[in-house]
Amino acid sequence: MAYVQKLKYLCSKKASPHKHKRLRKMGIQNSDKIPMTKDLLMKYTLLALCAIAFLSYFAWGLPSLVISLISVGVAVGCDFLLSMVMGSKGPKNTMSAAVFGLIVAMSYSLGLPIAMATETIPTLAGGYEQYMYPAIISAFGLIVFKKLQGLAGRKYVNPAAIAKLLILGLLFMPAISSLLPADHVAVIDLQNPLTESAFEGFPSYYPMETTIFGSTLLTSYAIDPANPYTFGSFENPLPDVLYNMLVVKYHGWIGGFSSIIVMAIGVLLFAVCRRYIKWRITLSYLVATVLFAGVMGFIYGGDPILRIIFHLFIGSSIFLAFFMATDPATTPITHTGQLIFGIGLGVLTILIQVYTGFLGGSILALVIMNLTSPVLDNVGKLRQQRKKIEAKLPDAKHDATFMTYDCMRCGACMNVCVNALSPILIKQAHDKQDANKLMKLNAEYCAGCGNCNFVCPARIDLESYTLGYNMSTKDGKEIEQKFLNGTEDENIGVYTKIFSAKGSVDGQDGGVVTDLLLSGMQNDIFDSAIVVKRTDGYWAEAVVAENIDDVKEAKGTKYIRVNMMAKLKDLIAKGKRKIAIVGTACQVRAIRRLQKILLKKYANLELTIIGLFCYEIFDYQKLKEETKRLLDVDLDLAEKTQIQKGQYIVQIDGKEHSVSVKELNAAVEKRCIHCPDFTAIYSDISVGSVGSPDGYSTVIVRSDVGQKLLQKLDLAKGEVDKEEVTKLSILKKKRAQKNMAA
Structure with a gap:
């Protein structure tokens, strides 16, 4: 069942009381509320931009509002027309188009007051151009860089900026000499702010050398160039510079008319949507700009404070930092990547402004850094860790409709994953059938908690794309038809044989799994096996067994979950094509899903999958704590652990300590309560102790591969109590249904 269907069911009258408890655990306090959506996020952003547009009227007058209306109208109109032409490939997204149109308007440059007579584009220059070019930018950006670029699967550059x-x-410069405002190119020599020659053509000023830079800023960017000083003095223009740069300036982008207002509205938006807006980019950009501007001041001299103020607050910088640099679709998805992106943006902005004289350097720097995002997505990815984190979900927000959108790359799913996975990257790899990427991303390690689905504003069903997640009926049938054969049992799955057996090796519950692995290697059914071995106390990891000694060293059951994919990836990379894997039901599901993808690339790949009966497994850290509390033993010293007849048994120094499995509920992995599979129904052969007498294992053969593995193996066989196996299978399935896993 897709996540949206789950949520609708939870909110319906049909849901039983325990479902509403789960709803409250998910952060939904009332049954008519759901979490943040993309539309809601766009509404908040649109409100913030509208506030800036309205306030800009007091600096720029009515034309600034007219430009805003034109840009939004053109963007929304183009979005509507394209949705009719493109259909499902380019669905209508009015709110997003409106936000785009406003960003175009807010990033429209108005030029220098002292250059008004010669400017052709700025609003205050008059003429139809002041309205024509924002409309062209809005239409061109939405059609080419928002809609058509989106067909590539992701947006690589910010549509408004490019x-x-x-x-x-680039398009019109050859034909028209001054389409870029004249002040945007080589007005101030930022490499040499201490000499009069650096400002040739400007009024002569003879203040102290360290104030020439500030005087020039005032001359260029004050409302009245003839009398720029209001609060400061001829010798100390800093107060006037601060007023112009921070409070109100009459130059640059409409959206940058007041740095204080833009920052205040931006911070408020970040606070409301903090989980979904990439504030790390803004923070690192501002810090990097301050530090690097200080470095430039040290290199070239002049007043360092003036230089820092200039690079932080000139025209576009602040608006870009809060409303363009954080565009989720064109920026890195990982936290580390976002920090690097922001630092690079700040450094590039200053380099462009200082060494090219192009004072709109931040917008060019943004486009350049956008192109690095695919690389930065792979920097600092969250990794699986021993100690699980408890993700705190946000409060739900009211929204009456359910719609699914393309990923907006906010990264919220990564922030709440209890196993530090990257759900959206896993889904994208699954969509591309990229097996190597899926293995690299540990796609089978999902805890099944649903946090990623809950916080996704695009309402994408991310959970279902993790390899270990429960199979749909359709997927399950495809697996059975492709890999299994035999009689279908609704509780224990497809099988040809079920019996009780004891192996020749002294292992857990008859040592059957160890015997199967040894037989497979000796008869060249596989040349390597991925098994689980204790490596540090009771902590266990997946290891590769390539000989008999390796197999024997790994014998015994470990009741904690491990990552198998990394080892499978390594073996395939080494050219291994006959591989055995021993795992629990969720791991078997993951391997089968991956096997379907791998066979398209490696037709000669032969996997032998041995599934283990599993009702639940434990979190290593919590299991240690619970056994210490209940049994007063150190689990890391255990020689052997076993679950038998409802008891968890720990053997230390030959002495057995036992506790009811029910008392260990606090240590059970969260995903286990959502899993309906007790007997690993998609494996080639399943093994477990339930249904067999002490010292024996129940064996369920499900495929020709499983039958082949048994052919040359001499096992002592006995009768199995199938009803006992069925009983536990039903109990686990009912628990999963109760917890909405299906």
């Missing part, structure tokens, strides 16, 4: 650069720069 559209502005192309329309105002």
Whole structure:
């Protein structure tokens, strides 16, 4: 059942009381509430931009509002028309289009007051151009860089930024000499702010050398160039610079008219949508800009404070930092990647402004850094860890509709994953059938908690794409038809034989699994096996067994979950094509899903999957704590552990300590309560102690591969109590249904 269907069911009257308890655990306090959606996020952003657009009227007058209306109208209109033409490939997204249109308007440059007479584009220059070019940028950006670029699977550059650069720069510069505002190119020599020659053509100023930079800023960016000083003095223009750069300036982007207002509204938006907006980019950009501007001040001299203020607050910088640099679709998804992105953006901005004289350097720097995002996505990915984290889910937000959108790359799913996975990257790898990427991302290690689905504002069913997640009926039938054969039993799965057996090796519950592995290696059914071995106390990891000694060293059951994919990836990379894997039901599901993908690339790949009966497994850290509390033993010193007749048994120094499995509920892995599979129904052969007498194992043969593995193996066989196996299978299935795993 898809996540949206689950949530609808939870909110329905049909849901039983325990379902509403789960609803409250998910953060939903009332049955008519669901978490943040993309539309809601766009509404908050649109409100923030509208506030800036409205307030800009007091600096720029009515034309700034007209430009905003034109840009939004063109963007929304193009979005509507394209949705009719493109259909499902380009669905209508009015709210997102409106946000895009406003960003285009807010990033429209108005030029220098002292250059108004010669500017052709700025609003205050008059003429139809002041409205034509924002409309062109809005249409071009939405069609080419928002809609068509989206067909590639992701957006590589910020649509508003690249559209502005192309329309105002590259496309028309050969034909029209001044489509970029004249002040955007080589007005101030930032490499030499201490000499009068650096400002040739400007009014002559003779203040102290360290104030020339500030005087020039005032001359260029004050409302009245003839009398720029209001609060400061001729010798100390810093107060006036602060007023112009922070409170109100009459130059640059409409959205940058007041740095204080933009920052206040931006911070408020970040606070409301903190889980979904990439504030780390803004923070690292601002810090990097301050530090690198200080370095430039040290290199070239001048007042360092003035230089820092200039690079932080000139025209576009602040608006870009809060409303463009954080665009989720074109920026890195990992926290580390976001920090690197912000630092790179700050450094590039200053380099462009200092060494090219292009004072709109931040927008060019943004486009350049956007192109690094696919690489930065792979930097600092969250990794699986021993100690699980408890993710705190956000409060739900009211929204009456359920719609699914393309991923907006906010990264919220990664922040709440209890196993530190990357759910959206796993889904994208699954969509591309990229087996290597799935293995690299530990796609089978999902805990089944549903946190990723809950926080996703695009309402994407991320949980179902993790390899270990429960099979749909359709997927399960495909696996059975492709890999299994025999009689179908609704409780224990497809099988040809079921019997009780005892192996020749002294192992757990008859040592059958060890015998199967040894027989497979000796008869060349497989040349390596992925098994689980204790490596540090009771902590266990997946290891590769390539000989008899390796297999024997790994014997015995470990009741904690391990990552198998990394070892499978390594073996395939080494050219191994005959591989055995021993795992629990969730691991078997993951391997089968992956096997379907791998066979398309490696047709000669032969996997032998031995499944283990499993009602539940434990979190290593919590199991240690619970056994210490209940049995007063150190689990890391255990020689052997076993679950038998409802008891968890720990053997230390030859002495057995036991506790009811029910008393260990606090240590059970969360995903186990969602899993309906007790007997690993998609394996080639399943093995477990339930249904057999002491010292024996129940064996269920499910495929020709499983039958082949048994052919040359001499096992002592006995009768099995199938009803006992069926009983536990039904209990686990009912528990899963109760906890909405199916």
